[in-house]
Amino acid sequence: xxxxxxxxxSSPVTLGQPASISCRSSQSLVxxxxxxxxxxxxxxxxxxxxxxxYNISKRFSGVPDRFSGSxxxxxxxxxxxxxxxxxxxxxxxxxxxxxxxxxxGQGTKLEIK
Amino acid sequence: xxxxxxxxxxxxxxxxxxxxxxxxxxxSFNNYDMHWVRQAPGKGLEWVALIRYEGxxxxxxxxxxxxxxxxxxxxxxxxxxxxxxxxxxxTAVYYCVRDSWGVDFWGQGTLVTxxx
Numbered sequence: 027x028x029x030x031x032x033x034x035x036s037s038p039v040t041l042g043q044p045a046s047i048s049c050r051s052s053q054s055l056v057x058x059x060x061x062x063x064x065x066x067x068x069x070x071x072x073x074x075x076x077x078x079x080y081n082i083s084k085r086f087s088g089v090p091d092r093f094s095g096s097x098x099x100x101x102x103x104x105x106x107x108x109x110x111x112x113x114x115x116x117x118x119x120x121x122x123x124x125x126x127x128x129x130x131g132q133g134t135k136l137e138i139k
Numbered sequence: 140x141x142x143x144x145x146x147x148x149x150x151x152x153x154x155x156x157x158x159x160x161x162x163x164x165x166x167s168f169n170n171y172d173m174h175w176v177r178q179a180p181g182k183g184l185e186w187v188a189l190i191r192y193e194g195x196x197x198x199x200x201x202x203x204x205x206x207x208x209x210x211x212x213x214x215x216x217x218x219x220x221x222x223x224x225x226x227x228x229x230t231a232v233y234y235c236v237r238d239s240w241g242v243d244f245w246g247q248g249t250l251v252t253x254x255x
Binding site (some may be wrong): 079080118125128129132133 | 186187198199201225238241242246247
């Protein structure tokens with residue numbers, strides 16, 4: 027099973043400032059088909075998760091361009107260029123390269139200072 | 140628009156069974172793999188099961204293998220999760236999730252509480 031480790035687990039950020047969350051996998055997430063199935067999800071309070079980023083860096087439909095993903099192999103990063111109040115919530119990385127199981131990071135809580 | 144609506148959540152005693160349903164609409168259900176993902180109260184996300192678009196391949200988390208069965212009815216655009224021998228630790232919100240390039244659409248979830 028691939029273990030996903032996120033840091034930090036909590037991130038207090040000032041409105042308008044950038045934020046960054048890291049995710050490390052215990053094995054390479056490069057699939058035999060050449061793709062890397064690493065996604066980032068956002069879960070606002072009281073809501074189901076929502077897909078932000080897939081395949082490391084592709085923004086899902088409707089996701090603001092202040093969200094970006096990067097990385098390769100086992101190390102990945104989600105960046106928010108300028109945090110807005112609506113960005114408060116939990117953020118999860120998830121790997122879909124090796125199945126079963128799909129695995130998630132522990133979650134990072136983004137809050138406003 | 141894509142809609143996934145789960146139902147069937149309830150309060151049940153340990154050892155009992157429950158079947159969850161997920162009604163899909165707004166897309167060609169029979170073209171997509173589908174997942175169940177759960178979230179225990181105050182906890183993170185846990186993948187539960189995957190069924191391929193045609194239903195031929197199914198995968199399970201070790202924590203539910205042998206107790207849960209995922210199935211689908213492509214003629215009725217519905218995903219199911221049969222849960223047997225329920226345990227207290229199965230208490231969670233269960234989400235129905237579509238798989239495209241990523242887990243791109245999630246339902247609102249249905250709450251399963253296992254308690255004596």
